[in-house]
């Protein structure tokens with residue numbers, strides 16, 4: 001990373017903290033609307049979750065309140081892909097949840113109770129249909145849930161390509177520049193204090209992923225957030241004739257642009273709470289109870305706290321045992337993966353909220369402060385839709401979605417939290 005001191009504009013209309021999919025998508029739509037935008041990133045564009053994820057752009061299995069937003073996001077991904085000079089691999093080849101028995105299939109009933117009303121093409125598929133969708137589909141899978149127009153893109157390419165286009169259009173995306181504090185006067189945002197000095201702005205968007213809780217704490221805001229490590233690998237090219245996203249009870253795989261698959265264990269996540277997260281333990285009890293077995297509590301190997309310069313890029317490392325588990329599971333579940341090399345493995349730190357849906361909101365009582373964070377393991381696909389929403393909120397434009405479920409105050413107004421489908 002360059003050690004050169006970045007040149008900061010003295011003032012702008014909007015400062016965005018964080019250059020992941022949330023921040024860059026918001027910048028995309030604000031820039032299109034003609035606002036001056038500065039994105040400050042403590043590390044590199046998409047250095048954290050947004051380049052490390054599975055790359056699923058899925059409508060299937062979403063929370064009901066997220067569904068219309070992600071449906072719009074599918075269209076926005078296409079528009080964005082058409083405007084970039086890099087092929088980000090955006091394709092709509094579908095998502096498939098693979099089920100071994102009726103009990104597994106019935107878990108999808110809740111989603112199917114509302115999805116068709118939104119015009120979604122999701123359907124239950126039987127064994128015969130599975131064989132058409134995935135030739136040589138292993139026998140253990142007898143049925144599934146399928147959304148043919150779900151999509152995917154390459155996370156390592158997508159957000160960096162968007163940031164490059166933004167820069168080409170004149171927006172500032174400044175890497176290696178941590179925002180240490182949101183500046184306010186009389187509960188009104190006046191800008192940010194970065195490690196290289198101030199940028200004046202009447203509007204700030206917090207899109208800091210796993211770090212958002214600490215930036216907001218500095219503004220007197222409590223956002224209960226947890227860091228959850230998820231490990232992934234990519235394979236060499238595989239002779240499997242399946243071109244979409246698939247997930248069963250123990251494995252997940254998705255076709256890549258390079259002919260390999262991005263692969264993971266679908267039932268293995270590690271919770272790594274720093275000391276500063278312990279105050280949120282109660283908020284997360286319902287999630288931990290329902291995800292018991294999938295979430296493993298671990299001693300944190302990395303510190304995530306208010307020292308934004310400590311880790312320019314949050315880079316958790318998968319253990320040898322975790323990588324071996326992914327390889328063994330795949331070989332066991334899908335014969336086509338037997339003997340196929342895992343070329344690379346990595347981990348990412350998911351920023352989970354207690355009800356596993358994000359906050360998309362303006363902050364009551366602090367004029368000019370907005371939040372887009374807490375996507376809880378599924379923010380890549382919905383990113384452009386969320387970005388368009390917060391860009392509208394910032395411009396005080398009408399938003400056509402009901403954002404009640406995504407309000408910040410749900411964690412403090414005494415309302416009972418309703419758990420979303422999954423991390």
Ligand SMILES: Cc1cc2nc3c(=O)[nH]c(=O)nc-3n(C[C@H](O)[C@H](O)[C@H](O)COP(=O)(O)OP(=O)(O)OC[C@H]3O[C@@H](n4cnc5c(N)ncnc54)[C@H](O)[C@@H]3O)c2cc1C
Nearest residue numbers: 018020021022042050053054056179208209348379380381
């Ligand atoms: C392994 C894994 C698999 C996943 N699979 C999928 C999937 O298939 N589909 C899907 O939709 N989602 C998936 N997700 C979730 C998705 O990746 C995230 O929800 C999404 O990328 C979050 O984007 P973000 O912009 O909010 O956060 P991030 O991408 O984490 O970006 C936040 C950025 O803010 C910066 N930052 C923080 N604080 C400061 C500060 N004070 N100053 C300056 N910069 C700061 C950070 O350095 C970081 O770059 C997955 C996540 C993981 C980890």
